[in-house]
Amino acid sequence: MGIINNINKAFDHRIRLGIMAVLMVNEYAEFNTLKEMLSVTDGNLASHLKALEKEEYINIQKQFIGRKPNTRYSVTTLGRKEFKKHIDALEKLISNK
């Protein structure tokens, strides 16, 4: 079952899919942008971001704008590749049934 193999556990959650989707089409996204787009709480978003970071699917870039801390996320080459595989697998799965 090659199709199932490509389903990536790391993406198997709504919020993680959402994070990846936003990052795929944007150069980067800020924490607050993601929070608003996905309408989730800080803690919830942070833990999903951490999980994706651990897999090295996303980059984290912390900086200061003025005196405010600002965190930007962007997708890594590996993350881009894996996410594409995951979506292809999903699409195949659906069209097979």
Add this chain to the structure above:
Amino acid sequence: MESKKYLEDITEIKNMMNRSSRFISLSGLSGILAGIYALIGAFIAYKLVSNSHRGYLILDGHIFRLVMLDLALVALASIVTAILLSTAKAKKNGEKIWDSSSKRLVINFLIPLITGGIYILIILNQQKYGQTAALMLIFYGLALINASKYTLGYIRYLGIGEIVLGLICAFIPGFGFWLWVLGFGILHIIYGTLMHFKYDRKK
């Protein structure tokens, strides 16, 4: 079934990609209204010029200033209408009007437009008046095409249309007025109508 969950996932992904990268609340109705303002403005300009004792436009007369005022009012009314209607539509969609996608749209629209505006001012200062109408159409078209990457739909074709008219206008500057009416009036109305029926009316 599992596949239903996955289908929902994919729909969600597509939705996210669109919402985060494109400003989707641009109102079609504002396009129609901009076109109508342009036609009214053109009518007033036409009356002003044909009722003046010369019957044609010269550049540093009283009539010229009135025509410029007319032009500025049309532009202002169009911009205000676009902002108001798009804000209303964004609210209905549960979108913020001034987020990163709308900022990107406005910035990318303004780069070619301001470049063109400055260029036109420069050549006007050099007393080269003949190509003004053509240049305005061309740069406006380029601005639309540049902005089209950050919003949806037909705006790209509107831009192409304006550029084509601009080039025709460069070729036959004598018809500048009518090509303006066509470009800023009629094309906007067609574009707005298409947008309105395709995107606004759905919900």
